[in-house]
Amino acid sequence: MSIPACPMCEMTDVLDHPDHWECVTCGHEWPHEAQADEAAGPRVVKDAFGTLLTDGDAVTLIKDLKLKGSSQVIKGGTKAKSIRLVDGDHEISCKIDGSAIGLKACFVKKA
Template sequence: MSDHTCPLCEMTDVLEHPGKIECLTCGHEWTAEGPADEAPAERVVKDAYGNVLANGDIVAMIKDLKLKGSSEVLKVGTKSKPIRLVDGDHEIDCKMDGISIALKAMYVKKVAP
């Protein structure tokens, strides 16, 4: 791939665009010159279609997702209560069907208010 490393998640799976580099893992973008000892910018979380998510957004499932440790399944189209973005490999904390759940952003789409 590349000899670049993401300054946020430290992964090496990156795409090089003219003038910028994008991390495939977390979606962080930075200039090709590199971060010159600056604090990393605020983390950008994108849904499955590339829309930027923010605290308080409402999201919907894009595919059926079986919940580990139970027989529950979140069906396609299930909408959440307002979300909260968190650090970690699961970027979203929310409630769906009365269940508090942590989700990866790749399984949801942003719903228009």
């Protein structure tokens, strides 16, 4: 069985206890069975305020984000149009100022 991402903060630092999972980052705990139930349904991605996101939506950053491997910063309030939802630790693939960027859903709100 693979170790799941936390359903609350979606980080992958998870401890495997005999009957439940525990997130090291936020402390959320959930039973092993809950992960099996979630895998059966369609993937649901929500923004920082709990609004459901779909392909083609426009989103706005809620805080300044540093670009990994660069000294550039993307300012809060920057809008990204026509997002794509992808699998992986960064749920959103989009273009900002002509550059392809991967974003976590917890740092955006639906525009």
